[in-house]
Structures are given as structure tokens and as C-alpha cells.
Amino acid sequence: MPDTPGKNAIEVRGVRKVFGTGEAQVAALDTVSVSIRENEFFTLLGPSGCGKTTLLRLIAGFDFPSEGEILLYGSDIAPLPPFKRPVNTVFQSYALFPHMTVAENIGFGLEMLGKPRAEIDARVAEMLKLVRMEKLAKRRTSQISGGQQQRVALARALAPQPKVLLLDEPLSALDYKLRKEMQIELKRLQHETGITFIFVTHDQEEALTMSDRIAVMSSGKILQVGSAREIYDRPAVRFVADFIGETNFLDASIDSIDGGKAKVTLKSGATISATVADGFKPDGDATVVIRPEHAKAVKGTGDISGVVENVVYFGTDTHVHVRLDDGETFTVRQQNTRGAMMEFERGERVGIVIGDDAAQILKD
Amino acid sequence: MATAAEIEKQAEAREVRNRWFLSAPALIIILLAASGPLLIVLFYSFLTPGPYGDVVWKFSTEGWVSVFLERDIFDDTLSFASAHLTIFWRSLKLALMATVATLVFGFPTAYFIATRPERTRDIWLFLITIPFWTNLLIRTFAVLQVIRNEGLINTALINLGIIDQPIQMLYTDFAIMVGMVYVYLPLMVLPLYASMEKLDFRLVEAGYDLYATRWQVLKRIIFPLVRPGVVAGSILVFIPAIGAYVTPSVLGGGKNMMFANLIELQFGQGRNWPLGAALSITVMAIVMVALLVYVRNTSGSEVRHG
Numbered sequence: 001m002p003d004t005p006g007k008n009a010i011e012v013r014g015v016r017k018v019f020g021t022g023e024a025q026v027a028a029l030d031t032v033s034v035s036i037r038e039n040e041f042f043t044l045l046g047p048s049g050c051g052k053t054t055l056l057r058l059i060a061g062f063d064f065p066s067e068g069e070i071l072l073y074g075s076d077i078a079p080l081p082p083f084k085r086p087v088n089t090v091f092q093s094y095a096l097f098p099h100m101t102v103a104e105n106i107g108f109g110l111e112m113l114g115k116p117r118a119e120i121d122a123r124v125a126e127m128l129k130l131v132r133m134e135k136l137a138k139r140r141t142s143q144i145s146g147g148q149q150q151r152v153a154l155a156r157a158l159a160p161q162p163k164v165l166l167l168d169e170p171l172s173a174l175d176y177k178l179r180k181e182m183q184i185e186l187k188r189l190q191h192e193t194g195i196t197f198i199f200v201t202h203d204q205e206e207a208l209t210m211s212d213r214i215a216v217m218s219s220g221k222i223l224q225v226g227s228a229r230e231i232y233d234r235p236a237v238r239f240v241a242d243f244i245g246e247t248n249f250l251d252a253s254i255d256s257i258d259g260g261k262a263k264v265t266l267k268s269g270a271t272i273s274a275t276v277a278d279g280f281k282p283d284g285d286a287t288v289v290i291r292p293e294h295a296k297a298v299k300g301t302g303d304i305s306g307v308v309e310n311v312v313y314f315g316t317d318t319h320v321h322v323r324l325d326d327g328e329t330f331t332v333r334q335q336n337t338r339g340a341m342m343e344f345e346r347g348e349r350v351g352i353v354i355g356d357d358a359a360q361i362l363k364d
Numbered sequence: 365m366a367t368a369a370e371i372e373k374q375a376e377a378r379e380v381r382n383r384w385f386l387s388a389p390a391l392i393i394i395l396l397a398a399s400g401p402l403l404i405v406l407f408y409s410f411l412t413p414g415p416y417g418d419v420v421w422k423f424s425t426e427g428w429v430s431v432f433l434e435r436d437i438f439d440d441t442l443s444f445a446s447a448h449l450t451i452f453w454r455s456l457k458l459a460l461m462a463t464v465a466t467l468v469f470g471f472p473t474a475y476f477i478a479t480r481p482e483r484t485r486d487i488w489l490f491l492i493t494i495p496f497w498t499n500l501l502i503r504t505f506a507v508l509q510v511i512r513n514e515g516l517i518n519t520a521l522i523n524l525g526i527i528d529q530p531i532q533m534l535y536t537d538f539a540i541m542v543g544m545v546y547v548y549l550p551l552m553v554l555p556l557y558a559s560m561e562k563l564d565f566r567l568v569e570a571g572y573d574l575y576a577t578r579w580q581v582l583k584r585i586i587f588p589l590v591r592p593g594v595v596a597g598s599i600l601v602f603i604p605a606i607g608a609y610v611t612p613s614v615l616g617g618g619k620n621m622m623f624a625n626l627i628e629l630q631f632g633q634g635r636n637w638p639l640g641a642a643l644s645i646t647v648m649a650i651v652m653v654a655l656l657v658y659v660r661n662t663s664g665s666e667v668r669h670g
Contacts, residue, residue: 160574
């Protein structure tokens with residue numbers, strides 16, 4: 001699904017955003033270009049300060065780009081004020097109007113668009129039903145819980161039927177269980193409304209489970225855009241591999257490269273094969289990344305070896321932290337199955353077998 | 365052994381005692397400095413004026429009668445005291461206009477300060493309070509220098525060739541208005557700022573996001589949320605404005621009297637202290653009623669500042 005080319009809802013072209021002047025200038029966004037397709041659940045993922053919220057605010061119209069253009073279905077919206085853009089936002093703090101009821105909040109956008117009362121009422125009722133808040137329509141927003149406020153914020157942003165819905169870390173204020181519920185709820189709403197969602201989060205798990213495509217951002221740049229699977233399995237750069245999921249990094253030297261495959265020698269002397277990321281220019285040394293679940297700990301010798309430092313039980317799987325002979329740490333994740341289970345103890349010497357296709361060489 | 369209920373009762377009693385103890389200084393000051401003198405004024409309003417001012421200790425309702433009615437000095441007939449009403453009406457009108465004007469000028473000012481970076485806000489607030497450093501009389505004379513016939517504005521306009529004759533601004537209602545707006549503006553700006561500072565500007569962004577234009581955001585979001593500040597500022601300006609004395613006497617001249625000047629007249633040249641006292645109580649009662657109506661109508665259950 002992610003790779004079927006469709007119409008682009010949003011196209012960001014060479015956008016730069018600089019805050020401050022002179023010496024104190026900070027580029028919050030450094031020449032970012034990205035296309036977001038119609039009807040997709042697109043996530044901007046990155047640590048705080050990476051520019052993801054800045055990009056969202058530029059699309060919403062709260063800030064204006066220093067350079068570049070932002071196209072909404074082909075027309076440049078960058079110079080338009082927010083109230084002239086058919087784009088709505090779900091704010092991190094929800095930003096519900098405290099002097100209005102739930103229903104008044106939801107109807108506000110339609111009212112401002114000058115819709116007739118009857119249409120507003122019908123649409124508000126429809127929205128209340130969509131987010132399952134019918135019973136609380138007359139309540140003030142201060143009299144409902146955080147999860148309910150979240151639903152009202154969603155309904156309020158969806159009511160005017162925006163072309164694109166922007167969500168600025170909307171789940172970060174909710175507790176774990178409610179967050180899980182809202183993740184499913186958001187997916188359902190996106191599916192039912194068919195509206196393009198642009199979702200900002202720093203939570204990689206949230207990004208992986210919800211998104212059609214993810215853009216990983218760092219220091220004002222987009223490092224990689226792809227489906228959850230692509231981002232996780234084929235990270236383009238070291239930052240992406242490190243930020244998404246857990247990863248082991250090993251220093252190695254490249255022996256030979258043949259197409260997308262390379263033979264590398266690890267510090268331990270073991271030679272393994274590794275996939276080479278696109279655009280990699282070999283210069284002898286390289287960092288090899290291996291996901292913890294793609295390696296296996298064995299009693300005896302493997303490609304590399306070390307001493308078990310810690311064994312952490314997670315229910316579905318067990319993490320074995322190994323101190324390698326060269327001093328590096330390496331984590332192996334084994335799935336827990338009933339019966340045949342390899343048990344390791346702290347201090348035990350183990351070998352680590354790196355499976356074919358498990359290792360990758362990345363640009364730093 | 366004391367039961368839990370008894371302990372709770374004791375704690376409550378202690379709480380009540382503490383509350384009285386803490387509010388005692390304020391209560392004593394209010395009793396001595398406000399309620400006491402007010403009672404004396406009320407008492408004086410029912411006495412007979414003395415020949416050289418002051419009062420004679422003899423009960424009389426003449427003071428109160430004279431508030432509303434005029435006794436003809438020749439045939440003792442009573443007629444409606446229209447002069448008092450004219451002066452009261454002018455006071456009310458000017459005070460209301462000054463309140464509205466300070467709101468119109470103060471609102472953008474307060475909004476401007478509230479939207480500055482936190483570090484510079486204090487500087488702006490400081491600038492707003494600078495006029496308080498100077499005596500009211502001196503500030504009023506400064507306004508006089510600006511608007512009198514040979515003043516700054518008229519001289520400039522004549523020199524620029526825009527007018528031939530100076531515009532008469534001094535000794536008009538306009539002059540009083542200008543003076544009051546200048547003097548009372550900080551009293552409007554400060555409570556407005558206090559309200560706006562608490563305003564969550566993300567709500568303003570949310571308003572823009574939901575297709576509200578700037579004017580609609582102001583009307584539907586900012587204004588309702590800062591209404592407590594508007595109410596407080598209006599009261600703070602309206603009360604001293606309706607009782608203004610210095611401003612109308614310096615800028616309004618003898619003709620454009622306001623209520624406070626009328627009261628002063630009774631205690632001075634008029635030598636009619638009971639009438640002055642009755643007029644004072646009357647204006648106080650009217651202001652109180654007006655404020656009660658205003659507060660009830662503006663700070664309904666709808667406003668819940670969070």
C-alpha cells in the first residue's frame with residue numbers, strides 16, 4: 001500500500017525556517033522537501049528539537065517559511081494565514097475553548113466558515129457520534145477528562161472536513177492505556193474519514209504502529225522517508241537505526257563489495273556478509289548495525305563472543321546483554337517459547353551467531 | 365478520648381478563629397478609615413447648615429430635599445433641581461466615555477505587552493506606571509499645556525498653516541475627557557494585562573486554525589477570556605472618573621462642573637454642608653447600584669478563567 005503513487009496532498013519544497021536574527025540565528029528546518037500522499041497516515045518522527053513541530057506549524061500557517069514553498073493539492077499555501085487554509089490542527093495541549101461547551105467547540109470552525117445553523121448542528125451531532133461523546137455535548141471542556149478532551153479536540157478539527165489534519169503529539173498527555181486506545185481510535189477515524197493525517201510524535205513505537213509512512217527527522221532535516229518496515233529494516237543512516245528500535249553497532253572493515261552485498265571483517269576476526277545501504281561510498285572502515293532479534297546467542301562459539309552481563313525477561317521475549325571480548329556491548333533478543341528455551345546466566349561465556357542478511361552497513 | 369468528629373470540630377473552630385485573626389487589621393482599617401467617616405457624612409446630611417459653614421446640631425431634611433429640589437429664595441416654592449441633574453448627567457456621561465476610551469486605548473496596549481517576550485514585559489509595565497510618579501495636579505497641568513489655545517497642538521497646527529484660529533479645546537468636556545483618559549489609562553491597562561498574561565495564546569492559534577479571522581478571534585475568544593480584566597479595569601476607571609475633582613476643575617473651567625466640584629462647592633463657597641453630605645451619599649448610592657448591575661451582567665457563570 002505505501003508505495004502506490006497517488007496524488008500528493010501536501011508537497012513541501014525546499015523549505016527552510018530560520019528563527020532569530022544575526023548571530024543568534026537558528027535554522028529549525030534546513031531545506032526540507034517531502035511529499036505527503038492523499039489519504040495517508042503520515043508521521044513526522046524525531047527527538048524534541050528536530051524541527052517536526054516547526055514543519056507542522058508551517059503547514060498549519062502559524063509560522064511562515066523563510067524559504068521554499070508548501071503546496072496543498074498543487075497550490076502554494078505558504079503565504080496564506082491559517083484561517084484561509086483548509087487544514088486543521090489537533091494541538092498537543094488540545095487548546096479547547098474553556099468558555100464554550102463541547103458542542104460549541106466542535107461547531108466553532110463551521111460557524112466561522114459561515115455555515116447555516118442547521119448544517120452546523122447536524123455536523124456537530126455527527127462528530128459527537130464519531131468520537132462517542134454524544135452524552136457530554138453540553139458539558140464545559142473543564143468538566144471532562146483528558147481522554148475526552150482529546151476526543152473533542154479531534155472532533156473539533158475534523159468537523160470542518162479539512163483536506164489535511166495535523167496532529168501535534170496529541171497523545172503525549174495521556175496515560176499508557178488510554179494512549180493505546182486512542183492510537184486505535186485515530187487509525188479508525190483516519191480510515192472512516194479518508195482525510196490525510198500528518199502526525200507528529202517523538203514516540204517511535206507510536207509511529208511504527210500507526211503510520212502508513214514515516215519521515216524520521218533530526219536537527220532540522222528529514223533523514224529518511226518510508227514505511228514502518230522500511231525504516232526499521234532498512235535504515236538509511238546511523239541516526240535512524242539508532243533512534244528506531246534497539247540496535248547494536250559494531251566496527252568493521254570492508255573486504256569487498258559486490259552489488260548490494262559486502263564482506264566485512266569484524267574486530268573479533270569473524271567475517272560476515274552485510275547489506276549495503278543505498279548511496280554508501282566505501283572507504284575501508286564501516287559501522288555494521290545488527291538488530292537484537294536478528295542475532296542469536298549460543299552456548300559455544302559464534303561469529304563473535306563475550307560474557308553475559310545481564311538477562312532481562314520481558315514476557316514475550318528475553319534480552320541478553322553481552323559484553324563482547326573487545327569491550328563493546330551487544331544485545332540479543334530471543335523470543336520466549338514454551339518448552340525448549342535457552343537459559344543463560346550472568347557471567348556465562350556465550351557466542352553470538354549473526355544470521356545472513358542480519359547485518360547492514362550504513363552511512364554515518 | 366476525643367473522637368474523630370470532635371477533633372474535626374475543634375479544627376474547624378480553630379480555622380474560624382484564625383480567619384478572624386488574620387482579617388482583623390483590614391477590618392479595623394475599613395472600620396476606622398472608611399465606615400466611620402461615611403457614617404459622619406450620613407449624620408451631617410441630616411443637620412442644619414451653619415451660617416459660616418459647618419453645621420448646627422439641629423435635625424433637618426433640608427439637605428436631602430435640596431439634592432433633588434430647589435427652594436426659591438423669594439417665595440419658598442420648590443422646583444426641580446435641574447442644575448444638579450445636569451451636573452450629575454455630565455459626570456456620568458464623562459465617566460462612561462472615559463471608561464470606554466481607556467478600554468479602547470488600553471486593550472491594544474495590554475495585548476501588546478502581554479505578547480512581548482517575558483523579559484521585556486516588565487519594562488513595558490514599568491513605563492505604563494511612570495505617570496504615577498508625578499502628582500495628579502502636575503499631570504493635569506501638563507495636559508493643559510498641550511491643549512490650551514496657545515498650547516502645543518494649537519501652536520503646531522497654526523504654524524503648519526492647517527488652521528488660522530486656535531481650536532478651543534480647553535474648558536470643554538473634551539478637555540476633561542482627555543485629562544481623565546490620560547490619568548486613568550494605567551488603571552485600565554494593568555488589570556487587562558493581568559488577565560491577558562494568563563490567556564493561553566494557543567487558544568488564539570486554535571481560533572485562527574478554525575477559520576476565525578483576526579476580528580472574530582478577538583470577539584469570540586480573546587475578549588470573553590479576558591472579560592474579568594475588562595470588568596476590573598472598567599470599575600477601577602469608572603469609580604474615580606465619576607468622582608473626579610482635579611481634572612474637571614483644572615481642564616473644565618467653572619462651567620463644566622462635575623459632581624465632585626458641586627460637592628466641593630457646598631462645603632466651600634456654598635456653606636451648605638448638609639447638602640454636600642447628601643450629594644456625596646447620593647452619588648455613592650448611584651455608583652454602587654450601577655456597579656452591582658454591571659458586575660451581575662458581565663461576570664455571569666459563563667466566564668470561568670482557567
